[in-house]
Amino acid sequence: xxxxxxxxxxxxxxxxxxxxxxxxxxxxxxxxxxxxxxxxxxxxxxxxxxxxxxxxxxxxxxxxxxxxxxxxxxxxxxxxxxxxxxxxxxxxxxxxxxxxxxxxxxxxx
Numbered sequence: 001x002x003x004x005x006x007x008x009x010x011x012x013x014x015x016x017x018x019x020x021x022x023x024x025x026x027x028x029x030x031x032x033x034x035x036x037x038x039x040x041x042x043x044x045x046x047x048x049x050x051x052x053x054x055x056x057x058x059x060x061x062x063x064x065x066x067x068x069x070x071x072x073x074x075x076x077x078x079x080x081x082x083x084x085x086x087x088x089x090x091x092x093x094x095x096x097x098x099x100x101x102x103x104x105x106x107x108x109x
Contacts, residue, residue: 008080011055013087014064017048018095020104022068044069045104046079046086048095063096065107 022043046066050058058064071080077088100107 008083008085009055011057011084011086012053013051013089014046014048015051015089016094016096017046017088017090017092018097018099019072019092020045020047020100022102022105024102040070041082042069042072044072046088047097047104047107048088051089065104 022045024043026041026043045068048064050060050062050064052060066079066084066086067081069079069081073079074088074092079086079088097104
């Protein structure tokens with residue numbers, strides 16, 4: 001399921017999710033993520049509702065936001081950030097929010 005061989009934590013299943021397209025240049029993304037390793041940071045963030053979280057960071061039913069993605073497979077239903085893997089249930093565009101672009105970076109939970 002994982003794109004690369006690094007140790008990432010499975011953070012659970014996200015349902016009712018939305019893909020947010022960031023417009024910032026790659027240099028700005030690199031600064032945002034600071035100590036970037038070999039993975040390329042994509043200008044994408046996902047929001048959605050937590051269906052399950054075996055890591056215990058979030059409660060079921062909470063709305064959440066990922067950090068910028070390093071991998072996305074809508075066909076296989078999962079995405080990755082630098083340190084986490086999420087299963088995606090349903091289809092893009094089913095979140096309560098539309099694509100917010102760069103404004104999604106202002107959401108903190």
